[in-house]
Amino acid sequence: PLRIGVLAVQGDVREHVHVLSSLGAEATGVRRPRELDEVDAIVIPGGESTTMDKLVRAFELYDPLRKRIADGMPAYGSCAGMIMLADRIADARPDQQTLGGLDMTVRRNAFGRQVDSFEEDLHMPEVVGADGDPVRAVFIRAPWVEQVGEGVQVLATVESGPAAGHIVAVRQGNLLATSFHPEVTGDHRVHDYFVQMVRAARA
């Protein structure tokens, strides 16, 4: 079976492990470099990206993760995990680093305080197929993607309201990122898409 790790230093680890297991993957938390060596792919969950950044370095996972990502290991980042996979953060705090890998600029807490958390239907034909139902996306103090490089494929944009047009899901090679939290809705299609990416990368 595919072995998919969930970065387990902070954030909603358990929900991702549960979804990945239900899709037939061998899913485990990763908080040590040795555990990272044993997985085919990694999910970086939602949480708080400044804390996650500090803990990743404290657990001595920063360099090994960067190396595995550079070597082509598939990675999926949701929300704070998306921020961790971004090459650039808009108006970044001077002490916040990311793992990087995705050629994009993200803005943290982009949707503003009034609309802290919200849900919206997104069309994601690449992920769910041309005839697939929209994905119900749950955003929790989410980032959006402000700028992408040429190699980045946009998988979803907000379709209505004041944030319309903003990018909220992307893929570049073996890296996938969403502003929202598909692990909380019971709809496993985004994870299933990632599992297919992992399978293809291992083949």
Ligand code: GLN
């Ligand atoms: N606002 C958080 C951050 O900037 C992300 C929130 C989340 O992951 N749900 O890190």
